[in-house]
Amino acid sequence: MAQRQWRRMGMKLSTPVATGVLLALALLAITHLPPPPDHSPLPLPVTSSPGHLWDLANPLAGGQARRERLPVPLTRLQRGQSPGQGRRQRRSVERETPPWLSDDDLQKMQLLASGKVVSKTRIPAHGQVMRVGLQAMGDAKGDVLPASPERDCQDGNCGLIKRSGDLYEVLAFHLDRVLGLNRSLPAVARRFSSHLLPYSYTDGSLRPIIWWAPDLQHLEDxxxxxxxxxxxxxxxxxxxxxxxxxxxxxxxxxxxxxxxxxxxxxxxxxxxxxxxxxxxxxxxxxxxxxxxxxxxxxxxxxxxxxxxxxxxxxxxxxxxxxxxxxxxxxxxxxxxxxxxxxxxxxxxxxxxxxxxxxxxxxxxxxxxxxxxxxxxxxxxxxxxxxxxxxxxxxxxxxxxxxxxxxxxxxxxxxxxx
Known part of the structure; x- marks a missing residue:
């Protein structure tokens, strides 16, 4: 159509020039499109099929939630996938977190959910309970294993992996925080893939992992x-x-x-x-x-x-x-x-x-x-x-x-x- 308009005016356009005019008109149209709506929906879970959205509850009324920047690949690491799987690039999105979860809670939850397993210790007389040393994502230590797992735990970098049937402990942690009691230790659900763990821990089942408090007082008995x-x-x-x-x-x-x-x-x-x-x-x-x-x-x-x-x-x-x-x-x-x-x-x-x-x-x-x-x-x-x-x-x-x-x-x- 652009060429027809130019012809009516008695002018001729070469093909490259006509193409350039069309591109210019297209760009002009794009700049006049209305802006996108000002909201950021929660990201779909990695395993969700198109069109499947959770029926989310109403947000907390009467309080301003903090916005935390949590890395999207957190879920991929929790599932135990290797970094090379998938083509999704590492990026960050804003996710609202309720005010009853403190910054310290969020930091410990992040360590539990995505930290690399670098050591393991059996807990005597506790069956399938395993204490693991964790290395935070992006830690400068890289792939170097800790010189002393006990020292790592004393620094607060350990978690206790429990049985799949104990997932209720994660709900208990959130109930504790919602009620303002603040007496439970941070807990998340996670799947593991570390070669350091036995197969029963890496078979794809979801297990709770609880932050290991280094200064719990125990009787010597x-x-x-x-x-x-x-x-x-x-x-x-x-x-x-x-x-x-x-x-x-x-x-x-x-x-x-x-x-x-x-x-x-x-x-x-x-x-x-x-x-x-x-x-x-x-x-x-x-x-x-x-x-x-x-x-x-x-x-x-x-x-x-x-x-x-x-x-x-x-x-x-x-x-x-x-x-x-x-x-x-x-x-x-x-x-x-x-x-x-x-x-x-x-x-x-x-x-x-x-x-x-x-x-x-x-x-x-x-x-x-x-x-x-x-x-x-x-x-x-x-x-x-x-x-x-x-x-x-x-x-x-x-x-x-x-x-x-x-x-x-x-x-x-x-x-x-």
């Missing part, structure tokens, strides 16, 4: 090394009644304030974690398959003096704060068997956590938090599949709120610590 202090059930109940620490020569127990036990009880009830305050399953009738039955622990419920607490741990850097470990709990524990013994002796709860339970937004907040862990999100099917699990947690929250009301329990404000 080989039969009780999963505690920072020895505490029996009767001493624990007396301590709660008097609101005074139980001393009896145990300095670590004496530093744990009453409010810490309240946080632990709330957390364990929502997740139905028995193997801490009630490892003997005295608060409900256990199934024959429960470890407390198989190990003949349930029989000891008839003698409270024999009952002890387990996994009562603190860090040397913060001896007055409990550390919640082994938080897999019971996602399918039936409502008619909820263990109220976990709440026995507790007469107050943290106000901020209870306010979140009352808000009616617990499920949407958890969905927003879990979405940060792309591996877990994809493997569980996103919002639609996670909803049933979160409804169980929410239902337990409503039961706990009714318990607080029926027993006229009080709330306390968190003090900065």
């Amino acid at each position: 080989a039969n009780n090394d999963q505690n920072s202090c020895a505490l029996g059930w009767l001493q624990y109940q007396e301590m709660l009644r008097s609101h005074r620490p139980w001393v009896a020569g145990d300095n670590l127990c004496s530093r744990i304030p009453h409010s810490e036990w309240s946080r632990l009880a709330l957390f364990d009830f929502l997740l139905q974690v028995h193997d801490r305050l009630d490892r003997y399953c005295c608060g409900f009738q256990p199934d024959p398959s429960e470890p407390c039955v198989e190990e003949m622990l349930h029989e000891k419920c008839r003698n409270p003096a024999e009952l002890v607490l387990v996994h009562i741990l603190v860090r040397r850097s913060a001896p007055s704060r409990l550390v919640f470990i082994d938080n897999a709990g019971k996602p399918q524990h039936p409502e008619e068997k909820l263990n109220f013994r976990l709440l026995q002796g507790i007469d107050s709860f943290p106000a901020a956590a209870v306010a979140t339970l009352r808000s009616g937004r617990l499920q949407s907040l958890l969905l927003e938090s879990l979405r940060v862990d792309q591996q877990l999100w994809e493997s569980q099917g996103g919002t639609k599949s996670l909803r049933a699990l979160l409804q169980t947690i929410d239902r337990r929250a409503q039961i706990l709120l009714r318990y607080i009301q029926d027993h006229s329990l009080t709330l306390f404000e968190d003090s900065p610590c």
Whole structure:
């Protein structure tokens, strides 16, 4: 058409000139196109087929989320693919992260999700649990293996790989942060491919990996090394009644304030974690398959003096704060068997956590938090599949709120610590 216009004007154009005119007109048209919409959608998971989008929950209302720049190849590394697979170039995108995940949380989650496995150590008497040394992406050390795996762990560069059946621990970590308890160690879901690991760890199954806190305090007693202090059930109940620490020569127990036990009880009830305050399953009738039955622990419920607490741990850097470990709990524990013994002796709860339970937004907040862990999100099917699990947690929250009301329990404000 351009050539016809020029011919009407009595001018002739050579083919190269005509082509140049057409290109100029095309560029002029492009510059007048309307700008693209001002938003950045979340990237599709690597394994998603075209047109398959997760039904994302509404973002957190009333708070400004931070924007973190997380590398897209994180998911590829989590899947254990080699850097040469695929032609996708390394790039960064903005991803909103909820404000309850601190910068330290995000840094540790990044290390756990994408760090290169450079060493391994078996944990005695813990079956398929493996401690691994991790090297962050882009570390200047390159491919040089650490001279001392123990030293690497002391520097905070280790994680504990647990069983596939313990993936609930990742949800527990996010619940801890959403409620503002901040007592659990960072955890993510990951697939491994390192040649240093046995095949059972590299068969493509998704496993939780928990950050290894280098200064957890353990008793020297080989039969009780999963505690920072020895505490029996009767001493624990007396301590709660008097609101005074139980001393009896145990300095670590004496530093744990009453409010810490309240946080632990709330957390364990929502997740139905028995193997801490009630490892003997005295608060409900256990199934024959429960470890407390198989190990003949349930029989000891008839003698409270024999009952002890387990996994009562603190860090040397913060001896007055409990550390919640082994938080897999019971996602399918039936409502008619909820263990109220976990709440026995507790007469107050943290106000901020209870306010979140009352808000009616617990499920949407958890969905927003879990979405940060792309591996877990994809493997569980996103919002639609996670909803049933979160409804169980929410239902337990409503039961706990009714318990607080029926027993006229009080709330306390968190003090900065």
